[in-house]
Amino acid sequence: MLAWYFDKHRSELRVVDFLIAGVLLLVPFMLIIRQPDLGTALLVLSTGFFIIYFAGLSFKLIVPVFVLGVVTISLILYYEPVLCGPDFDWVVLHEYQKHRVCTLLDPGSDPLGKGFHTIQGMIAIGSGGLYGKGYMLGTQTHLDFIPERTTDFIFAVFAEEFGLYGGVTLLLLYTLLLLRGFLITIRARTQFGRLLAGAMTMMLFMYVFVNMGMVMGILPVVGVPLPFMSYGGTALVTLGFACGLLMSISNYVPSRKSARAEE
Structure with a gap:
């Protein structure tokens, strides 16, 4: 719109x-x-x-x-000690949202409760080392220490099993996808196409950035899937549509009438 x-x-x-x-x-x-x-x-x-x-x-x-x-x-x-106190009301956020921010600031304050997701995700990533433990051999994953291992925390599973090299490879693939999206944005033949392609590309970037950021403990835990990695139908269909729109914009050639209107 x-x-x-x-x-x-x-x-x-x-x-x-x-x-x-x-x-x-x-x-x-x-x-x-x-x-x-x-x-x-x-x-x-x-x-x-x-x-x-x-x-x-x-x-x-x-x-x-x-x-x-x-x-x-x-x-x-x-002012984190005051803001995260049990009696302090953030007004604009729900109580569980307040706990997510406070857990990000200090995951160790509740290691078996609110901070469990973040701590276990970071442990899994670190335990993978350089080369990882191997496909389906992640101990944190298969001993059920990682919550939501097939959806929100899929990157922690991947990093544990394939290590630093696997994580970097995945980041490289996402980078290539984003670069292709920006190239389509630059070459789009209409203003509408440029804006839409830029938005779809940045949407993919935000999905990747937010998901990996929350798993690594630099962003609050939110329910955001990792594109084309997390299990789930809705996100897969939505992101598939986004890629389809990008390919459509890349192939679109305006008619002469539309080109004159654009000028």
Whole structure:
């Protein structure tokens, strides 16, 4: 929808157009937050933001937001003992979401409870070493220490069985997929195609970044699958559609009438 909106108004983009786009993005974001599903909501928000940025949002407007984010994170780290206290209410987040953030800051505070996922994921990755323990030979995996081993924490299983070299190889394959997506974005023949291809590519990046980040303990644990690795039908179909859209944009040749309209 955002790609269509900016394509329709590409000849005269104004500040109000970016504000309208922000409202269009906030509607699904707030609805998903209400479910509640913070992880998916943030993925939708970030993908929509990338479209707004690609459409021409000034970088000068992003810098203050980035600085505010850095300051906020620094304050959370500094006041972590107070913020993570049992009686402190975060208001904007549910109690389980508060525990996820606090567990990220200090997984050892509840190693058999809230921090169990993160700690066991990191142990599995570290125990794989350089070469891994071999296919189907991961002890952390098959002794049921890793929760959600076929979905959210599939990367911990892969890293334990195939080691550092396997993990780097997987990252390289994802990098090639993303580079191909960016190449399609650059070569797209229409504004709509460029925005849509850029959004699909960045969506794939966010899935990979968030999933691997939470498994390695640098991001809070959220229910985000690893593209084309995690078990599940919905994510596989959705990501398959995204790749199909990218291939369609790559092969699309506008008619002469459409080309003149684009110019």
